[in-house]
Amino acid sequence: MDPITIEVIKYATIFIAEEMGIILRNTAFSPNIKDRHDHSCAIATASGEIVAQAEHIPVHLGSLFVGIKNVLEYLSKEGISLDQGDIIITNDPYIAGTHLNDVMLLKPIYVKGKILGYLVNKAHHVDVGEDIIKVLQSNVRVPKYFKGDLMAQIASLNVGEKRILELINRYGYDVISESWNEILAYTEKFTRSKINELVKTYDLVGIYEASEYMELSDNSLVKIKVSVSINSESIHVDFSGTDPQVNEPINAVYGVTVAATTFALKAVIDPQMPMNSGFYRVIRIQAPKGSLVNPEPPAPVGGGNVETSQRIVDVIFKALSKALLDRVPAASCGTMTNVIIGGKNWVFYETIACGSGGRPSSDGVDGVHTNMTNTLNTPIEVIEQNYPILFIRYELRRDSEGPGKYRGGLGITRAFKVLEDNVILTIFSERSLIRPWGIAGGKEALPSEHYVIRSNGKVERLGSKGKTILNKGDIVVINTPGGGGYGDPCTRDRELILKDISEGKISVKKAMKYYCFEEHG
Incomplete structure (x- = not known):
């Protein structure tokens, strides 16, 4: 086939997946999808191989490779065929490939009675119930959010279908199908050549x-x-x-x-x-x-x-x-630091950013969602507008980096006060005992540390995982880990050390202890 046509179709298909994501988040109801972009979209061939994916959430996208295959195998085993317009909805983690909160939708692309491929998306619903929409709505605390987000996922598939059909009208079924197969073959060949290098x-x-x-x-x-x-x-x-x-x-x-x-x-x-x-x-x-x-x-x-x-x-x-x-970099924070907080008729979920690991030629990134996640933070204004929560602090966590020639990124300190009684807080995180490691002489980063300051001033330490009841006036403090350092910290450029000190990212005390820094040198 003409390589130029294949290339045009490749990037057209990728952008259709991207547009599916734009539609999904722009029509979603919950802050987790609308503001944090906790969703992913992809397009697969008739055999279930992913031919294009948007630059969304790595843990969603990689698992879709397994999830699509599992769904198609299940349908085949049960003797179920999909008609035009049908949509499969599943959140079974052993089929869809992640966890219950990730609801996966799959829709066949029919062209003149034949399946060209599948449109698929996955989105993280903060609250989930059972397996039928009305039953689902009755099993969640905020049914408006759940149904709205599910409809957004369906709209995403419908737009993707429309765009694929437009592509077929322009190039024809056979050209699209053959191009998709050529794209997969080229990626395989290219990857093998890179491994050989x-x-x-x-x-x-x-x-x-x-x-x-x-x-x-x-x-x-x-x-x-x-x-x-x-x-x-x-x-x-x-x-x-x-x-x-x-x-x-x-x-x-x-x-x-x-x-x-x-x-x-x-x-x-x-x-x-x-x-x-x-x-x-x-x-x-x-x-x-x-x-x-x-x-x-x-x-x-x-x-x-x-x-x-x-x-x-x-x-x-x-x-x-x-x-x-x-x-390869030093270890990143190694956790998404999941915070789930809710009352009788509301629930809020967020993952808190941290530090990425120092790299062979540059520092790690401060306050970023690393590796398997690719979400944004929820703006404080959105949280305070929608939930009984008041923020006290939101800042980079000083001295949390792993020292190195290229230091790790800093973690985050996020503190908020709850404004009503009988609120359930769940923390699910990592790296409170085992710190993010450094390499090539780089040092470990600070671990995670979470606690509650009760309204009476008493401090209650939380482990990396646990649940507690909050009442009005209690303050939750979340400290996420930094990233490990890369290379001997004593070889770090003095100007970079001075810059970090002037910006309040590291203290003079830590600079002197780990970076061989002399304040008046």
């Missing part, structure tokens, strides 16, 4: 291993272990040795493990290339069934999507740092 450039041989530990609610630890082997055209990632699934919601379904693994590998291979299922053809993932990274039902998995995914990225980067030190 890495093998030759870095003389990659052997197996690269690493382990990370996650925290349970009783402060005990569970292990994620990974072994990465790279040959001239493919990569094998093996999680054998990872601890068995646990009776706490940090188990990560297979779709999450696939998403985190491919995210980390793509960042190392070529972060700029458009992502589609051609990439997955060269990656082999072995995740033992019944383990923390591939649990079996009914293991709880709500936090695997948001927390374990982050640590899978960390452990793969740690393993690859032994061979590709100039291509």
